[in-house]
Amino acid sequence: MSTAFPAALSAEEIASAVRSRALRAVDVVAAALERIERADPVLCAFIEVWGEEALRRAGEVDARVDAGERLPLAGVPIGVKGRHGLRTAGPLLAAGCVAVGATSVPGPGTAWQTWGRGRHGRTVNPWRHDRTPGGSSAGSAAAVAAGLVPLATGSDGAGSVRIPAAWCGVVGLKAGNGxxxxxxxxxxxxxxxxxxxxxxxxxxxxxxxxxEPGSGSSPPVAVWSADLGFDDPDPDIVAVAHAGAVRLAEAGALRLVRPGIPLRLEDPASAWLALRTPGADPTAAHRIRAENDRRLDALFADAELLLTPTAPTPPHGHDGPGDRYSTALTWAFNLSGHPAISIPVGFGPDGCPVGLQLVAPRGREDLLLWTVRCAHI
Known part of the structure; x- marks a missing residue:
């Protein structure tokens, strides 16, 4: 059997197979390391690869399974975002995951956080190598999309999980703030x-x-917004994302309704930038944040989900994003604290994936996951 055999398996399938001893964690991790060695010189998805340590950890997972310990993610190879990614991966490692390396993040001088720089050079989008995978969880998205690992951690301060997920055609969850x-x-x-x-x-x-992931007896009510009331996303992106929203409704995963009053948020750009800039006056930022919270609270009083395109543009080239904010439709929910997920729903004219963003009330990650699972994403 080739050591590439687990490449198509999901994390759930790997864990089940390792728990039943149909697969050994050592073999799964060795296969992942082989894929990384073969593909990463082109993708540049990793800053560091921890081959010897990962195989040792995989052996420990096999020993724990043999001893009768039931590990929910036994033997799952994962990438962790950046060199400090292990700091937040403790629960995953305790559950049986094996960290195989640190994924790439933007390097010095990469404004807008939409590039990644791995150990071999700039990180490329697996769908088109002349395009960026998005950032700042660039390497994590590229590694997952290319099948190097089934799961990779990220962090999202303005869209840094959701945008690379959208541009690389994978699923990306931002937990609710706090x-x-x-x-x-x-x-x-x-x-x-x-x-x-x-x-x-x-x-x-x-x-x-x-x-545990939630369950429901009826499809949640959802509202579509192409622009959140202030942005000007590319029409091609809007069309693909909206078609994805309609398919979710047709699959019975949600019920799309037209809001009585269209959602019109204030552009969060100045507020986000002020809060991230040391010494800046936060007065105007607090006003924008409070007003947008009021409008979102009103929306979620009548609906359970908000649907938008994840990014307003397709992935840009390695020369940079120009004057467009790829975060335009995501960072409002870093300010508000709502959980949000990006799912792949199709392709733009450039052949790159397009993402649909689903936003839920605070504390309702379970609703996001249940809804998307109902659509078999």
Missing amino acids: RLPSTDRTGLMAPGVLARSVGDVSAYWSVMSGE
Whole structure:
């Protein structure tokens, strides 16, 4: 059997096979390391690869399984975002995951946080190597999309999980602010995860939060907004994302309704930038934040989900994003603290993936995961 055999398996499938001893964690991790060695010189998804340590940890997982310990993510190889990613991965490692390396993040001088720089050079989008994977969880998205690992951690301060998830065609969850530990002094950044299936994202959430994915008896009511009332996203992106929202409704995962009053948020750019800039006057930022919170509270009083395109543009080239904010439709929810998920719903004219963002009331990650699982994403 080739050591590449687990490449298509999900994290849930790997864990089940390792627990039943149909697969050994050592073999799964060795296969992941082989894929990384073969593909990473082109993708540049990793800053560091911990081959010897990962194989040792995988052996420990096999020993724990042999001893009768039931590990929910036994033998799952994961990438962790950046060199300090292990600091927040403790629950995943305790659940049986094996960290195989640190994924790439933006290097010096990479404004807008949409590039990544790995050990071999700039990180490329697996769908088009002349395009960026998005950032700042660049390497995590590229590694998952290319099948190097089934799961990778991220962090999201303005869209840094959701945007690379959208541009690389994978699922990316931003937890609600304050739901999981974060070291960000501003409170804007929340932990997150990237995976190829929502089932794997659900498994991550169960381990990290101690909560089981939710269930429901009826499809949640959802509202669509192409622009949140202030942005001007590319029409091609809007069309693909809206078609994805309609398919979710047709699949019975949600019920799309037209709001009585269209959602019109104030542009959060100045507020976000002020809160992230040391010494800046936060007065105007607090006003914008409070007003947007009021408008979102009104929306979620009548609806359970808000749907938007994840990013307003397709992935840009390695020369930079120009004057467009790729975060335009995501960072409002870092300010408000709502949980949000990006799911792949199709492709733009450039051949790159397009993401649909689903936003839920505060504390309702379970609703996001249940809804997307109902659509078999």
